[in-house]
Amino acid sequence: MKRLLAITAAAGLALLTACTAGTEVSPTKIEASPTSHDPVTIEFWHGFSADNELKAFADTLAGFKQKYPWITVNATKAIQDDQILQAVRGGNPPDVALSFTTDSVAQFCKANIFQDLNPYLAASKIQADTLFPKVIAEYTQYQGKRCVMPMLADTYGLYYNKKLMKGNQPPKTLTELAELTKKLTVKDAQGNIKVAGFVPTSQMYENAPLHTGVMVGAKWTNPDGTSAVGSDPQWKKLMTWQKELTDALGYDKLEKFRKSFGDEWSADNPFNKGKVAMAIDGEWRNAMLAADAPEVDYGTAPMPVADDQPERYGAGFIAGTVIGIPRGAKHAEAAWELVKYLTTDTDALVTLSNAIRNVPSTLPALQSPKLKKDPNFQTFLDIFANPNSTTLPAHINSVFNQQTLSEAQIKWEAGRAPDLNALLAEVDKTINEKLKLTAGG
Template sequence: MKRLLAISAVAGLALVTGCTAGTESPGPAPTSATADDPVTIEFWHGFTADSELKAFEDTLAGFKQKFPWITVKATKAIQDDQILQAVRGGNPPDVALSFTTDSVAQFCKAGIFQDLNPYLTAGKIDPATLFPKVIAEYTQYEGKRCVMPMLADTYGLYYNKKLMKGQQPPKTLSELADLTKKLTVRDADGTIKVAGFVPSSQMYENAPIHTGVMVGATWTNPDGTSAIGSDPAWKSLMKWQKDLTDWFGYDKLEKFRKSFGDEWSADNPFQKGKVAMAIDGEWRNAMIAADAPDLDYGTAPLPVADDQAARYGAGFIAGTVIGIPRGAKHQEAAWELVKYLTTDTDALVTLSNAIRNVPSTLPALRSPDLKKDPNFQTFLDVFANPNSSTLPAHINSVFNQQTLQEAQIAWESGRKTDLDALLADVDKKINEKLKLTAGG
């Protein structure tokens, strides 16, 4: 399940980067843990939902059967900032999981997680043939593969069939805007009761990292500098969002949005029938099954720009990553767990079926044991689409995203009215930050 990196984690990462770049210890040569050396390893992860925790218990039970001499002590609800602080303090877990790929470049560059290439070489594991191309790319930076993928996330459009009233899911942004207006229900005073779609960039998964793929937008130039201001796709997307926001009325839309329950709870507005269509990840299928089993809904790829109809079916891809933090006490046993959770087909299928994330290896994707109901199949198809993409690895990935989203909020709220100047300022901030960190 994708969760956003907390601001405190970004600050922590900056501190670790500044203190540790280039100081990673190579550690001992890769070997396998053996029955002659019983060991208990610490595993930190961020999962919290009961269904997720049960899935992990079942998966770790399978690991215990295969490696009975390794005991795994799992700690839930861990966020990136806690991992970073533990690395700084010299007391990291043996294995740590992160919900975001945004910081992989920093993790690898600063040595927060150890380079796993020696283990892969020793185990004759070829990431290029085991993982789909996008996944193989987002788990490494400058030749260092410091994390492995453990399930993947793809994004699509969820739609409430009852609220759609027989309408088919939109394939273009124009169709999405028209259908949004048809399906929106207001009180006499204009108060929104049901929204066809909430266009605000502040709406849950509507961040530019997910919506940019709808227009094929580019984040960076080959040299790492910002391409946001020079790529007309961003301007097109932001104008589309603002036009629809203005149709609602920004203040009325914000009042409606702020009335929503927590995204990860049973009070999610899509599950409550307050929103007819919503951008979300594949994991929402499992949450609907648990919290709103009677909801009649469907899934579809994200709509695309009207002049890019051939790209329909594509989406954004990211995922959970896992690795061995610098300073881990039991590195060989830790590698066995990392390898199991990221390469064992049965383990990946068990987790995918339980929490409805996309399997991250080609064998797991082909497994006959993988549950493939129509609403989940949508995300498997998006995952396989050659036009699907991820955010290129960048040492300032989180900063770049935050800078653009802050600009989007200023634009859609009407606080900024010159879009060209606003996006030029985004480029300026991103490029200045790059100059400060490029050699760090």
């Protein structure tokens, strides 16, 4: 599953919020199952595009067809959030839509982009609070409205190349990671990096602060929704550590090395090619390595943690794919049957998990004996179950908040913002001003 920051989606959501804020859709009476078995074709949009993902989806939809033979699913692949948003805005949405962007859930719910699923859950007698792990519940609802359901989860950990590790064990603390990075980094006669022990900069693929903040237990927001970035000392701790390691390796050298990489989602990923010894990545990399680089002998481990927080080792960041019924769907009851099947049917979730190596999102699926639990995948199941693992609860300005901190961190790493305290204070100010505008609008 490919987790991308949907900046274009944020722009579309902002526009739709202005058009639909305060417009509530009155739910009609929802039946637990369609009252008619007349043949119906529903449109299903999703973002999957890799061959193994598409095959897994085809197999899963075949199982749905066996259970609901009167419902035909017309699936469209490689759909992005902005396409869903434009379709809703234009009054011609699909019946079911899947999004990789949990960051947008608050906007999806607030602007009624997706319908409130609570009436459907009640009619189907599904207890979401006991079916899904608590951490998942935090990113699939906003202010009591559950407008999307979770369909598989993403968990982040550390991948390491056993050959490049040269017998060293994966680091458990940030100090160990820094020392090992320096030890394993190989440079040529001109000082250019040929192999990196680890690339510490935030622009390195999955190193965004959203994912690395869990290594120090950093907070994004205060209880009132305002920014906690500047007041939480953990962000300063993390960014100071990253800057010191970046400076030790050379920012310009790291950037030259990073810009030589292939596409993150292709066979040219530098971990596949043996160019980095350790990398932060999601559980899906297991399936990609099996498909694109089966010769790589690798292991997985939790991300290292701050030296003064050893009890938090084993935790990681958790997010996931979400799915729902867009406002204006033409066949809502049949659409709900597909949403329910893909998000609550244990065999369907296990089939998808085994094929694309995402973490199942229901407790029964996690406990299924059919779930493949090889050691490298088990790492992510353990991270998912760790009580210190965190997610980013739905926030109306989630994407904006992340973008603001990311831009600040790039300035800091590059040496363009020498005063970290002032930089983080400016992040707070920018985020809080945006929050006031959003609340006022």
